[in-house]
Amino acid sequence: MKLLLVGEYREGRLLDITAELMGFAAAIGGEASLFLVGSAEEVPAFNGTLYLVDAKVYGEYNPEVHKQLLLKAVQEENPDLVVFVHSSYGWDLAPRLAASLKVAQVSEVIGFAGNAYEVGCCNAKMHRNVTPLTSKAVITIQAGAFPALQEGGTPVVKVLSTDVASTTEFVGYEPAEARDVNLAKAEIVVSAGRGIGKKENIEVIRSLAKAFGGELGASRPVVDAGWIDHGHQVGSTGQTVTPKLYVACGISGSIQHLAGMKKSGFILAINKDKDAPIGEVADVLVVADLLQFVPALTAKLS
Amino acid sequence: MKILVCIKQVPDMESPFRPNGSATWFDESDLAFRMNEYDEYAVEEAVRLKEQLGGEPEITVLSIGPDRVIEAIKKALAIGCDRAVHILEPEVASREPWQIASIIAAYARDKQFDLLFTGMQSQDRGSAQVGVLVAELLGIPSTTTLVGFAWADGVVTATRELEGGVKGKVRLRTPALVTCQLGLNSPRYPTLPNIMKARKKEITTLQAGELSSEKPLTGSAAFRHPEKKGSGVVLEGSVDELVEKVLVILKDKTAVLR
Numbered sequence: 001m002k003l004l005l006v007g008e009y010r011e012g013r014l015l016d017i018t019a020e021l022m023g024f025a026a027a028i029g030g031e032a033s034l035f036l037v038g039s040a041e042e043v044p045a046f047n048g049t050l051y052l053v054d055a056k057v058y059g060e061y062n063p064e065v066h067k068q069l070l071l072k073a074v075q076e077e078n079p080d081l082v083v084f085v086h087s088s089y090g091w092d093l094a095p096r097l098a099a100s101l102k103v104a105q106v107s108e109v110i111g112f113a114g115n116a117y118e119v120g121c122c123n124a125k126m127h128r129n130v131t132p133l134t135s136k137a138v139i140t141i142q143a144g145a146f147p148a149l150q151e152g153g154t155p156v157v158k159v160l161s162t163d164v165a166s167t168t169e170f171v172g173y174e175p176a177e178a179r180d181v182n183l184a185k186a187e188i189v190v191s192a193g194r195g196i197g198k199k200e201n202i203e204v205i206r207s208l209a210k211a212f213g214g215e216l217g218a219s220r221p222v223v224d225a226g227w228i229d230h231g232h233q234v235g236s237t238g239q240t241v242t243p244k245l246y247v248a249c250g251i252s253g254s255i256q257h258l259a260g261m262k263k264s265g266f267i268l269a270i271n272k273d274k275d276a277p278i279g280e281v282a283d284v285l286v287v288a289d290l291l292q293f294v295p296a297l298t299a300k301l302s
Numbered sequence: 303m304k305i306l307v308c309i310k311q312v313p314d315m316e317s318p319f320r321p322n323g324s325a326t327w328f329d330e331s332d333l334a335f336r337m338n339e340y341d342e343y344a345v346e347e348a349v350r351l352k353e354q355l356g357g358e359p360e361i362t363v364l365s366i367g368p369d370r371v372i373e374a375i376k377k378a379l380a381i382g383c384d385r386a387v388h389i390l391e392p393e394v395a396s397r398e399p400w401q402i403a404s405i406i407a408a409y410a411r412d413k414q415f416d417l418l419f420t421g422m423q424s425q426d427r428g429s430a431q432v433g434v435l436v437a438e439l440l441g442i443p444s445t446t447t448l449v450g451f452a453w454a455d456g457v458v459t460a461t462r463e464l465e466g467g468v469k470g471k472v473r474l475r476t477p478a479l480v481t482c483q484l485g486l487n488s489p490r491y492p493t494l495p496n497i498m499k500a501r502k503k504e505i506t507t508l509q510a511g512e513l514s515s516e517k518p519l520t521g522s523a524a525f526r527h528p529e530k531k532g533s534g535v536v537l538e539g540s541v542d543e544l545v546e547k548v549l550v551i552l553k554d555k556t557a558v559l560r
């Protein structure tokens with residue numbers, strides 16, 4: 001199988017995620033080439049063809065321009081599979097390529113068997129296998145699903161260019177907000193999820209955090225609803241935490257939340273749904289109504 | 303200005319899921335359905351733009367599926383969309399992103415919409431493809447994962463959520479399509495008077511098969527609960543028992559309890 005991997009580069013830096021594409025290529029086997037809008041000064045080490053576009057000339061991500069350049073690489077390389085990471089870059093660009101080629105796209109792949117790709121669905125509660133019905137296909141792989149691989153070697157560089165007009169104008173980046181809560185250093189993090197039901201119930205979780213002597217965390221819906229500020233958010237668009245104990249209260253266990261806490265030493269989850277995907281990573285899943293269980297646990301601890 | 307908002311009805315994610323007979327997707331019986339969470343932000347943003355422009359834009363809300371999706375459509379109408387298109391497709395569960403996008407694009411093609419709003423993904427399939435595919439099929443610019451949106455003089459300024467808290471700002475000229483991320487705004491609840499008013503709003507029904515006969519590009523199988531990987535234990539019982547058991551385990555397995 002011939003693979004064309006689509007690497008990522010932002011603000012003058014090759015993103016680490018590119019190594020996960022290499023890991024996927026090694027796992028599935030086959031001949032891998034790489035497409036990168038990046039810099040000749042920071043070329044990933046591997047043996048194969050690198051279709052390189054100079055980011056200094058083409059700027060930061062521009063959908064129409066990157067699509068046209070990628071189509072050129074596809075034309076030259078004629079890959080069976082084009083592989084992106086399921087990131088803000090990958091999920092934006094992959095469908096554009098799939099539409100141009102009119103080929104199947106499988107999103108957020110976590111595994112494979114034969115020509116079927118395993119993906120999560122129903123907010124990670126269920127899995128299914130998706131099979132491309134076209135001879136070529138485009139996939140995005142879930143960040144973290146395939147171990148990063150530093151292959152080593154020297155690629156053969158082919159430089160690509162285009163004069164296609166862009167349809168979107170990149171204005172600039174807004175840096176991440178400064179954090180007033182540092183969850184990363186906490187030994188114990190007790191987090192509130194949407195299962196708390198309403199804003200007032202944050203206090204129930206805060207009391208447990210206090211009883212444990214830990215910090216208060218939250219899942220995204222709790223932050224989006226304005227029940228607590230963003231500094232407390234755990235997950236791919238919040239903080240990554242690795243406490244000795246993580247307590248997830250009324251949190252279902254979406255991929256994006258797990259990305260921020262699954263490396264915790266010990267995970268205690270409280271959920272009324274026995275099938276909640278948080279059970280995948282929890283050392284203990286307590287099946288209970290948190291509004292009854294959490295105050296009872298707090299009382300015993302204090 | 304003409305606006306199209308595309309919404310999907312999805313099961314409540316807290317429901318117990320069972321595979322259907324062929325295990326291609328879930329069995330629909332016993333499931334409670336609601337508007338896809340991401341689409342709630344799309345509806346709200348469209349209605350806010352209408353309000354910003356003194357009510358001038360006309361908002362059409364579109365949903366594909368069996369009759370049950372009319373419930374989600376009615377909610378969107380009660381929030382402030384003006385009219386609705388229900389594209390009847392009893393087999394919506396077996397339609398994959400390419401086919402759904404082809405149906406929407408076929409509907410939208412000659413309607414001269416200035417702006418199209420969709421959610422960035424659905425909670426059940428989570429492919430994050432349909433919005434972008436629609437834009438590509440219509441040949442208009444698009445951008446995804448919006449946590450900020452502004453419109454002025456035919457130009458959209460969109461704030462995209464990237465990784466690690468970083469955001470990217472882009473500008474695109476209409477006609478354009480944007481996909482909405484959680485937290486873009488605070489979706490309102492429909493009020494009773496608006497629910498009553500929405501009853502008089504027009505819902506047009508079209509047949510999916512008459513809009514597009516695109517064949518699927520992917521197949522689906524083995525819809526299942528994931529294999530349990532970890533060695534975690536599941537505890538059930540009375541609250542008092544549960545508290546005792548948890549304390550014993552925490553003392554035994556962690557060093558955090560003094």
Ligand SMILES: Cc1cc2nc3c(=O)[nH]c(=O)nc-3n(C[C@H](O)[C@H](O)[C@H](O)COP(=O)(O)OP(=O)(O)OC[C@H]3O[C@@H](n4cnc5c(N)ncnc54)[C@H](O)[C@@H]3O)c2cc1C
Pocket residue numbers: 123192193194195196218219220221222233234235236237238239249250251252253254255256257260270271272273276288289290291315316484
């Ligand atoms: C690009 C992107 C980035 C994202 N980034 C993040 C991120 O950084 N962090 C994050 O958390 N999410 C993130 N999300 C959102 C994520 O996909 C989920 O929507 C979110 O994590 C769900 O939060 P939750 O588990 O609190 O809510 P839900 O999924 O709604 O789960 C609530 C849970 O509470 C349980 N429950 C309800 N009532 C009770 C009760 N009384 N007692 C006990 N249990 C109860 C339910 O069974 C359910 O399992 C992101 C999404 C996207 C697309």
